[in-house]
Amino acid sequence: MEGCVLQLLNDTLSRALNDQMNFEFYSAHVYLAIAGYCSGESWDGFANFFIVQAEEERFHAMKIYKYLNDRGKRVTLSGMERPNNLYGSILEAFQHAYEHEKIVTRLIYDLSDIAMNDREHATMQFLKWFIDEQVEEEAMFDSIIHKLKRIDKDSNAFFMLDAEFAQRVFTPPASA
Secondary structure (H helix, E strand, O other), rough: OOOOOOOOOOOHHHHHHHHHHHHHHHHHHHHHHHHEEEEEEHHHHHHHHHHHHHHHHHHHHHHHHHHHHHHOOOOOOOOOOOOOOOOHHHHHHHHHHHHHHHHHHHHHHHHHHHHHHOOOOHHHHHHHHHHHHHHHHHHHHHHHHHHHHHOOOOHHHHHEEEEEHHHOOOOOOOOO
């Protein structure tokens, strides 16, 4: 018996993975735009938070890029729409980011459904990491929004949170 060979992804799944990769790059763009808003308001810690978030999204995109290449499929980059660059408050920026993460989750679920319907087990396993990641992403943004609502106009607490976020760094997960 010959060694097990992964069959090539079908065109529908390949296109869907390419679309998701491009959306992950767009997500990085969204977060850089929010960082720009934060920097413009002199909230450097919040800006750093979103710069790090953008790095994480690029990491996600490159993970899909590598997977497509490993599966013998061509990576296709597309253009992206202009992200929102203006917000009324830091809270509004985080609420926008949270809603964006919900879209990402839905897209990952849709991609998983395609893989499941195709009985593409390797892709289902690959996407499990993204599903777990989305649970963490949504929980993180939800928690920050709750904190921002709690501190409301308490400038000391707001400055403390800004200082905390200034320390945030991105370290690619070892298991990724």
